[in-house]
Amino acid sequence: MSSSFPSKSGAIVLLIASLTGLAIALYAYFTPLTGVTGTLGALVAILACLALAILALLLASTQGPGTAIFLRILILLGLGGTGFAAVLLHQWWIGVAMVVGLIGLILDLMRPARLVHS
DSSP states (O other): OOOSSOTTHHHHHHHHHHHHHHHHHHHHHHSTTSSOTTOHHHHHHHHHHHHHHHHHHHHHHOOOHHHHHHHHHHHHHHHHHHHHHHHHHTOHHHHHHHHHHHHHHHHHHTSOOOOOOO
16 A cells, blocks of 8 residues: 655655754854844754754654654654743744644654564
8 A cells, every 4th residue: 555645754844844943043043133142042942953853864764663653752852842942032933843843743653654574
């Protein structure tokens, strides 16, 4: 049975959302008068978006169901934490990027499971 979704489309959406959040966080951190210029919170958002991008790449390349579940849990925690940080920093576009990343994670959950034959 073929699926209507490409197998890695969710991870690709998540990667694009993470990189978008990273770009917005970098802009907020380095640009004067954004309200969060040079703050620790903006730096944490940068690192969290970078970690989410790396996790999205790992999710796209993983083969085992156990590893995929572990990565999905880490990504969900990362998306929630980064979204909460975006709200605290008043960086709404980072929050929007995290919601798009959540949609990518949901798309990845609909990816057909691979059967392991012993």
